[in-house]
Amino acid sequence: MISEFLFYEEDASKDEKSNYVNLKIEIRQLLKDDFNRKVLSEVLLDLRKDVSGDTQKRLFKLYQDLGLHTDNFEKLKSWRWEVVSKAILNLTQMQVSEAYSFVTKFINHKRATIRKQAELAIVTLKPEGINYFLDTTKYRISEWQQLKLMDVLRNEEDYQPPRFKAWLTSTNRHVVLFALRLIKFYNQNDADAALIELVKHKNSQIKEEAIACIKEFRIVEAIPTLKLVFWKSSTDVKISILGAIGALGDESDIEFLQLIEKKEANFSVRSKAHSSINAIAPGSIMPSKGVVKSDKYTIPADIKIKVEEEEELEEINIETSSEIELSIDSVEEIEQINDFKEQEIEEGTDIELYLMNETIDSKQETIDNEVKTDAMKENQESLNQENNEPVSKELSLQENETLSFDFLPLVVEEVLETEIISPKEEAKIDLNDIVVNYQEVTIEKEKPSLEITEEEIAFLPIVTEMIEESYVVDSIKDQSEHIAFINEIEITFEEVSSTPKDLNVSPLLDYSEYSTAKILDTTVVYDEILERDNEDQIDPYFLSVSPDSPQEDTMDAKSNVHHESSKSYDNMESQEEQNFKKIIKDLIDFNASEPSEETDKETQDWPWLEFGDEFVDTSKTSEIDSEEILDEQENDSDAEIEEVPAKVKLTIPKAVLSDEIFDEIIEYKENTEESRMQLLDDLAEMGDERELPLLNELLVNEKYTTVKDRVKSLIEKFSEQEEKPEPDTLLKPFNVFEDLFRTCDTEAKLILMDEIVAVGDEGEIDFLEGLLENQETEISNKAAQVLEELKAKLSISDENNSDESPSTPIDNKAVEKIEVLIEEETLAEYDSLMEELQIQPPQTPEIFDLTFELTEPFEETADENTTEKSSSQESFFGQICAFSNKIIDKLNG
């Protein structure tokens, strides 16, 4: 029946058509039964897997025509996840595109199975499904799911992929990762900038995928970013980056790769760096690990070279190599002789030169003969002596590749070269001499006669030729002139280097001096320039340190820079001496306080910063001032001890200028009207009444009327300040109890009032009087009671105070009385508190009645702890009493 439906053709015969219609009616009837529907659905789903092409399409069509897909829609509503999942799968398999909108709501289903099925479904059912999925998915996309989705997309017919770069900005990093993979898969190379940015992503997977894309699309612009992120990446990412750099980089990146090779700890990264370097510049790094040195490879003894000629050549090679060593020694000998000859020529005459050449030539001739005979006698017997290249030719013919005869042809080639070049390079006569020696050998090979010819003499030397040239050049001059010539060259160099500095800095330099100046002279001049530079650089700071500079006009400062700086510098030196003397005197005579010592030390170290310190570091100066004031006022009266610090605190920020400082300022400062006015401005701003004597002095000595007026106004201002009462004395003292009263209930208030009696003073009287008018009768009554008690307590203490003379120090007896009173009061208070709190303290503290003596410190502390635990209240009061005793002891010294 199914086959009939599937393979029904429109052009069928009438019988077939009628049969088809009958089957349709029949199947509709059958499908009314759920079981039949189920069976048919299964059959169609099964067939779907085996058939393809047109038949498959007909199958899908039949499935929907029979309305079997509606069953799946119903299943989507099921609460069972497996049913829903199966339904989505069926709809997907049967390509029911109508299901798309139904399935999309499962895209962010909490159950992963349904979610994944829905994802596959929407991607399969509609081409735009992937867009919807990437836009809306919130969950992670597993690797497997990504593969499945990609497989679906891959098998799509006529699929036009969207530009996946749109999802590189997604907040879901899995979407970004998947988009990257899709970009790579579909070769969408239009997201270069985004890819470069994603290399900086904190997620390594995304990084790697972005790097893979960069490598794939050959985005060379990403290399700087790759280098940037390299150091903070994981090993895998580092390897990916190196791979990308190796693929995209050029020779400018080799330096970076070499840096990695040096800095990187991980060996796999290092080896990847090697491979990247080799990828950019092939063969630049050769394998080294596990590679045995070629020296250690020896030909086994049992394998003999069968050809006799080869054996001969091997021997020759060994012998010649040893002979060459000898010849090198002899060359050194010649070199020494040549040096000697050079010296001689510098001093000497043509005759001497001739003689020396003759002797050298004769000696060299013998050496050359040795070399020639040693090196060539065995292997060159068969050679034609007039031929220049027979050695190499013969060697190649003998196929002795392992034996190194390279030096022989090299010698021949270099002979010709050095013959031409050597006369021009007389100055560089060191190693060339060795080559020259080889040259001789071959020349003699070419011209075997042992007679000393003029050609040989001419050749010999590089040395001789140089000598000749230098001789020609310097023949007129003597040795000292020659040295002078060298000096001149160096001086010229110095002149060039120092010229721009001269233009900028100093007009004092005479250029004419340079032409005759020696090197030392020029350096001295240069040092001077440096000093001047330093001075000029220091000047601004120096001026800023000076007392009036902060408010000084910058134009004036510029105009007088040099003058003022030098002047002030002189002043500073004299002041430094004075300060130093003063410091020593202070150290000997006076046991100064620590801060002042510190400032003295500072002035010692940095004398020119003295003013600056005093100006800038106001806290230090104020400390000193306050201490000085304290000392003075302590001598005046002890009663003022408590008041003075408060006063000092108020004046600290203003007490900036002391008399000493001002004197120094006056000394230093030019006595101009303007400067004085500025100083007075400073005083007005920062000074106080303590500047009055100074101002009076100024008033007397001042000659400018404007300054006088200003001084007068300042005196008036400061004298007013002096007369003014201290503002804080008018302030109402802070009352702890008042503050606490605001937040607590009636019971707590009553307890607090008891505490007022215990610890309160006259400050609490006002507060208690205020409480008398309280609406709550309990509180007002209690306040009245407490007020009486407090007044009584204060009157007792007043009496005690009046008994004692205020000017004399506190007497021991008085202290004892106070102590007793405090104890009595605290105990009474303690009792009342205990009563209120309904706590029954132990009447007889038996625990203190110890029958043994505590000797061990450990036991003592243990005992103390137990007492504290047993009666914390009692120990607290004990501590208070002890504390008061301690205070009294301290006061008594």
Next chain:
Amino acid sequence: MGKKRLLLAEDDELLAGLLNFRLEKGGYEVKLSSDGREVKEHLTTYSPDLIISDIMMPYFSGMELIDYVRKELNLSTPIIIISSAGNEENVLTAFELGANDFISKPISPSELLVRIERELQKV
């Protein structure tokens, strides 16, 4: 000219029925076999013009069937192999043993018909 006789060896009844229907509709006389042993029995009594066989069947696989036909029966009857295991190894083995064509599942009945027609024309 009589109908061409085809031997269809397929263990999947659904697919076998479908293909049978389509092949008969295409004008062929089709003998169905659901396993390898049955195919052997058929071949002793029945000589088809073309054999269509699945690889994975009970008792005798499609490969064995090719070998049997080519080596034991020494018949040159065209053999078309249909299999879901359409990997390279299977395909190569099938052709080495003497199969004429190979179609991977899912198969298109239309395509199968074309291939049958082509093979029969070769003969």
